Amino acid sequence: MKEPECSEFLRWCLPRLRFRWPGFRKVRKQVCKRLGRRIAELGLEGVIAYREYLERHAEEWRMLDSLCRITISRFYRDRGVFDVLRTHILPSLARHAVSGGEEEVRCWSAGCCSGEEAYTLQIIWKLCVMRAEGRDIPLRIIATDTDDELLERAGEGLFEESSLRDLPPELIRQAFEHSGRFYALLKDFRQNIEFAKQDIRMELPGGSFHLILCRNLVFTYFEESLQRGFLERISGSLLPGGFFITGIHELLPPGEFNLKPYGGIQGIYRKPAS
Numbered sequence: 001m002k003e004p005e006c007s008e009f010l011r012w013c014l015p016r017l018r019f020r021w022p023g024f025r026k027v028r029k030q031v032c033k034r035l036g037r038r039i040a041e042l043g044l045e046g047v048i049a050y051r052e053y054l055e056r057h058a059e060e061w062r063m064l065d066s067l068c069r070i071t072i073s074r075f076y077r078d079r080g081v082f083d084v085l086r087t088h089i090l091p092s093l094a095r096h097a098v099s100g101g102e103e104e105v106r107c108w109s110a111g112c113c114s115g116e117e118a119y120t121l122q123i124i125w126k127l128c129v130m131r132a133e134g135r136d137i138p139l140r141i142i143a144t145d146t147d148d149e150l151l152e153r154a155g156e157g158l159f160e161e162s163s164l165r166d167l168p169p170e171l172i173r174q175a176f177e178h179s180g181r182f183y184a185l186l187k188d189f190r191q192n193i194e195f196a197k198q199d200i201r202m203e204l205p206g207g208s209f210h211l212i213l214c215r216n217l218v219f220t221y222f223e224e225s226l227q228r229g230f231l232e233r234i235s236g237s238l239l240p241g242g243f244f245i246t247g248i249h250e251l252l253p254p255g256e257f258n259l260k261p262y263g264g265i266q267g268i269y270r271k272p273a274s
């Protein structure tokens with residue numbers, strides 16, 4: 001499919017799916033490729049025929065929604081943010097947990113892809129934070145995504161070198177076994193992580209969290225009313241004094257969500273302690 005045709009189609013369909021075109025502009029190739037495959041699978045002539053097909057088959061919108069998922073991720077993505085997590089946020093959460101008599105620190109990774117973000121947190125928790133603090137308390141992570149294939153891959157814990165390019169080499173050495181094309185994450189770093197299928201537009205994991213990461217999903221691809229609804233829904237899930245992390249290129253919609261920028265780094269917020 002030609003690029004201008006695909007862009008025009010996306011500009012038409014994305015608002016109907018409550019997505020934002022500007023979020024897709026740079027990564028539209030991924031969606032256009034899938035769209036081309038779907039149109040061929042249906043035996044249609046092109047994007048105009050597909051548009052008519054959508055108008056006649058309401059159930060196809062659900063398929064189109066799934067074709068619009070952007071599935072790019074990697075370990076230690078946005079180094080500056082993970083540096084602050086490693087040196088400030090996670091140590092402070094560990095100390096508060098201990099002084100408050102809590103047995104664990106709880107985290108939710110929303111839109112977790114193949115587990116890159118959740119596994120990065122577990123690696124830095126065990127290899128950096130717990131070692132430096134001289135403690136051993138669990139970081140319990142729930143990692144959610146709506147894509148079955150990605151969740152299956154997350155469970156396998158096998159990654160190619162390109163996924164690890166931002167992860168400091170000393171952490172790669174300690175956390176992975178390298179064999180052939182793949183790096184297999186060692187068992188120690190898969191503990192205390194639960195992967196679950198959830199659509200963030202409809203469901204939230206139960207419980208309360210010290211740390212919530214929602215990066216490169218809601219605030220890039222979803223329309224503003226969905227972004228606001230999401231922030232309102234999670235306000236009860238984030239504990240007072242807890243941290244909320246977005247992607248570094250993402251902005252929160254205008255409004256008061258009881259989140260204060262933290263550490264002078266784009267994408268890190270804290271809920272006031274009281």
Ligand SMILES: C[S@@+](CC[C@H](N)C(=O)[O-])C[C@H]1O[C@@H](n2cnc3c(N)ncnc32)[C@H](O)[C@@H]1O
Binds near residue numbers: 069117144146150
């Ligand atoms: C661009 S990736 C970002 C992954 C990771 N958070 C990061 O920043 O590296 C977006 C992820 O969100 C997932 N996703 C898309 N729509 C979703 C939805 N409605 N509910 C939950 N996850 C969704 C995709 O499957 C994909 O894994």
